[in-house]
Amino acid sequence: MPEHVSFLQLLGATVLAVAAVLWVIGLTRVLRSVRAEQPSRHSRPVLSALPHQRQAAPELEAVELTPAERDAFAGLVRQLNDGR
Structure with a gap:
């Protein structure tokens, strides 16, 4: 035992x-x-109140713009870029 302690x-x-x-x-x-008492993650019950979720992403939608709409959109983009 040390002397100073x-x-x-x-x-x-x-x-x-x-x-x-x-x-x-x-x-x-x-x-x-606690970990032993918890059920495994793979055996969770399925909630029947929730709708079935899609497995794949929805298809992309595209709308063709008229020339007037394209010009209006281009003008809007120019206005937003000038504000920077």
Whole structure:
């Protein structure tokens, strides 16, 4: 035992170290028991109130613009670019 450390300081450090080790052991046991009680992720029940989700993305839609609409859109883009 070092000369500049009192017996109570050494005892306190030892008690804290033992308490920390016991806390970690207890925490790991609790987490393991909680994880064991949870059902696996693959066996979740299907919610019947929700509609069936599509697996694929919807088809892209395209609308042909008239020449007047194209000119109006080009003017709008120019206005927005000039504002920068």
